[in-house]
Amino acid sequence: MLSMIAGIDEAGRGPVIGPLVVCSASCRREDEKQLKKLASKDSKQLTPEQRVAAYDKLKGFVTFRWVEVSAMDLNKLMDTMSLNDIEAKVMADLVKKLPDGDTMIDMPDRYAWTFRKRMEKFGVNKFEAEHKADENYPIVAAASICAKIMRDHKIEEIRKATCDFGSGYPGDPKTVAALKDKPSRKLLEPFIRQKWKTLENIKQTRLFDTEEQEKEDAAAGAASRHRRRSPRAARMARIRVRNEGIEIEVPDGSPILPYLWESTSFPQGCEDGSTPICACVIISGEANVNHKTQQEIETLHRAGLPNSWRNRLACMVRVMKGEIEIEY
Numbered sequence: 001m002l003s004m005i006a007g008i009d010e011a012g013r014g015p016v017i018g019p020l021v022v023c024s025a026s027c028r029r030e031d032e033k034q035l036k037k038l039a040s041k042d043s044k045q046l047t048p049e050q051r052v053a054a055y056d057k058l059k060g061f062v063t064f065r066w067v068e069v070s071a072m073d074l075n076k077l078m079d080t081m082s083l084n085d086i087e088a089k090v091m092a093d094l095v096k097k098l099p100d101g102d103t104m105i106d107m108p109d110r111y112a113w114t115f116r117k118r119m120e121k122f123g124v125n126k127f128e129a130e131h132k133a134d135e136n137y138p139i140v141a142a143a144s145i146c147a148k149i150m151r152d153h154k155i156e157e158i159r160k161a162t163c164d165f166g167s168g169y170p171g172d173p174k175t176v177a178a179l180k181d182k183p184s185r186k187l188l189e190p191f192i193r194q195k196w197k198t199l200e201n202i203k204q205t206r207l208f209d210t211e212e213q214e215k216e217d218a219a220a221g222a223a224s225r226h227r228r229r230s231p232r233a234a235r236m237a238r239i240r241v242r243n244e245g246i247e248i249e250v251p252d253g254s255p256i257l258p259y260l261w262e263s264t265s266f267p268q269g270c271e272d273g274s275t276p277i278c279a280c281v282i283i284s285g286e287a288n289v290n291h292k293t294q295q296e297i298e299t300l301h302r303a304g305l306p307n308s309w310r311n312r313l314a315c316m317v318r319v320m321k322g323e324i325e326i327e328y
């Protein structure tokens, strides 16, 4: 058993404003007991004050390193890389700087084999990775604490330089209000993630459409309102992406992949159903998608994924009508 342990985690993957911060934490295995006392909880469950207090003590025996990827850098990088690839690249760079030891990573990918493939692409293969590793491994919780603090500092700096935009997450009404207010948005422009901006534009269009429709309906009366709305509802389907917390409206019968690329950090792949980088899980609405082809079944089988309706290759999925929820 190696004498050093290390953990890696990130903060700020999902917001529309501000940087992504990825952090590594490492310490001697013999300090694990002390580590457990200070970093036994996921940093998300600690108040900001508790996080800072824990971090101050952890610094006494844990070595921290972090990388901040600004929104501007993310915008540039995401022209050619997925967010998962960017994260894997930063994580791989951090692993290379760690002392020899056991490393656990809170992985961004749904499947460990996908994440391992990404990390190998960036020259790293000696690590373990799990979901929610920050809840189960104190050294990953320590990395999570550090990443969150560094991101909070940055958000505070941006707030001071611009305006009060809340948390920067798209679900925060303060963030949405700041993005819709022209002067605030101008100030925030260098700190906005373009991918999310696209999504916001889609949402705004929908909002304006609805207002227009309501005005027309009010003028024409309730009976015509019913007639006009039905064809619109019949034409549009909805994709909910659970791990990104977003919804996308698409015409009935659309392939989902272009919309996932437009609005999420979904990885780019072969697009022909042969290399399953686009594996995803249908959580609900299975009756609203097309059937699998033989090639899709075979590719999923080669990837070790059971042939159930849940496992799909996103590049082969069309949403025919209604709603579906997926995760990747």
Ligand code: FES
Pocket (backbone or CB within 6 Å): 268, 269, 270, 271, 272, 273, 274, 275, 276, 277, 278, 279, 299, 313, 314, 315, 316
């Ligand atoms: S992108 Fe390769 S199988 Fe879908």
